[in-house]
Amino acid sequence: MQRRVRTRAIAVVSALGLTGVLGGCGGDGSSDVTLRLVAADYGNSAATSSKKYWADLVERYEADHPGVKIDVRVHSWTDVDRKVREMVDAGDPPDLAQIGAYADYAADDMLYKADDLLSIPVQADFLTQLATAGQVNGIQYGMPFASSTRVLFYNKKLFAEADLTPPTTWDELAANAEVLDAEGVKYPYALPLGKEEAQAETMQWLLSGEGGYTDMMGTYALDSAENVETFNWLKNELVGKGLTGPVAPGKLDRADAFAAFAAGDVGMLNGHPTLMEMAEKKGVDFGMVPTPTADGDSRPTLGVADWMMAFKENGHRDEIGDFLDFVYSEKNVLDFSREYDLLPVTNSASRTMSGSARDKHLKPFLDQLPTSEHYPVGTTSWAAVSAEIKRQIGKAVAPGGSPAGVLGGLQATAVRAESAE
Template structure:
């Protein structure tokens, strides 16, 4: 069915329908910051404009929402709409409407292209980006100045980063560069360094490339030139989680780290004089950064395609979409809302993340094998930079495991 016929521009019809929506909470459940307040307000506006459609939204913590949706699907009680962290397994099982079956043409065309592509499985988009973020280098300007470094000239290359880390180390900074390769998000830190080294987790056609020569060289450099020289602080990077290094940055104990937009507010509250810059690369600034998106999708089970499309079209209009992104310090996924945020002086701290979005690379969320591969990276990649670690062996093991899981996923889908 073509876009013109499949979009919801003509409006839903056919009697009263109640949409069941399950969404993740970006605030604190049960408190004024809970996302439930946003959804309640949005639903009230939508129902006033759309007779015959009722919307019932359940907001759950990130600790619970993925499992709750999975249990509902397994029990044959899938929600009409789910807003969670991934979509590939449901798409592979044929449970989802494609985005072109749901959105009107103007709304679909307004999605940031890089994010729309990240929601594709087999060149068909099933995952609809809901919120996004990118990564940049954060650095403590005061610590730079105290170490004799120009606080307006952050490093652009790995060599410059190493020299800055050496100066910070000599000045007594606890973590000259914070390298969190612990289990919380080692796959993210790894991907950023891989991109800076000229490769990545997958290639342009989606094949796993964890053991690429460029990646081996990247982790060898990290082991020898950063970790081995004592420039990442006390303890092994494999034991350092992102949460820990973010908190240490807020205490003024970290000179540099890779961070995302949620680091902005706590850094400001802690009165850290920080700067941001593109991720450094091997010999020049990295050509791309890592992007992350949360996803929203429509399930076929209850047959409410038109009603689902109507509600999603409503959510991605600027009034609703920008309000949510502005409330929680997230990056919009539509071009019009992105332009609005770039022009909004209240969100000037988010501009570097917005500008990076167009060239961002995303996790291979279109792969059913990715959750298992990601878990293995979290468990094992820190060993590549340990004293005596063997980057080639670690990455080769991860690559073989990824290929096995990918083959198993393909076999299961046939």
């Protein structure tokens, strides 16, 4: 199919927020097209809300492109996917959605292909592994918007007091946890397998044990020998020895684990860039190293991306594409990444960030990005599988739990979900 040809000048006026229109961004009714964008909020307060990012971006776009109004609605992560689903179910999808998953909408033939929207240089600038993760059957529908990786955080003060060095292997991690436990540390290693984000902690551990959610062919392999061995080790060497703290892993959510680290109560845990700011605000001196692996050899880390997608229902392909080309300019990608301590999704912004002194705190995460592995988000079965992992995986390490049994049950769920596609 031919790439789209620019045929009109386009401008943007923004209406951000859940209920009101931002001052100075109203339209006069003369716009040719109104595009609606539903976006997730990456801030944790009114002062840090993503509304400000979008307001600045569309104001700059408006100055040079008369012709289109863009109505941006920003919702919290607890609401945004549901809001978009409600709009779709009502037969009134937005033109653009920046949310957590795209595969269901792509499978229902509701989305534009990325190469029908973006100019060739913009699409080619996406990091390869993120562009690939945005594909369904080899066609890209999901455009990565933000990304992050995971590293092991450790409390430098607690490590110094116990005369410990950061671990590189599972055995070293367990040995450090035993020492921290003897020193009275509340959570020697925090293992959040609660319903909030158990799928992330699980995949990080599976990768470090040479496993993962899928095999080399992309087929679910949750109950592989490597995965069972990983969870047997967690159950026997960490959880069973009381080294994961007073809250059962299946009841511990990521947010609570992060808060405990920021309070100085955690010796080690896997974390993403958001944890840096939380810990710094509480005065916790921390270090970061690659997640330890079973044998100390380098392994891929977990990479997570959020997605931009464009619905076909209302047309406006050229206007959507022109705006997205602006959204994915190096400046705008860098501005967003720096504002929220996230990793850029483009090669150009990644190169700039890697060489910038102001971004050196993100270097441990950037270093992990090129080899990171992502959830199987390109399959519609992933939503059901992820939900079941959140519900069940904590049982694998509970007293009397069976890693092989739980992982086998999850594999059965995955097979059923795949067959229903």
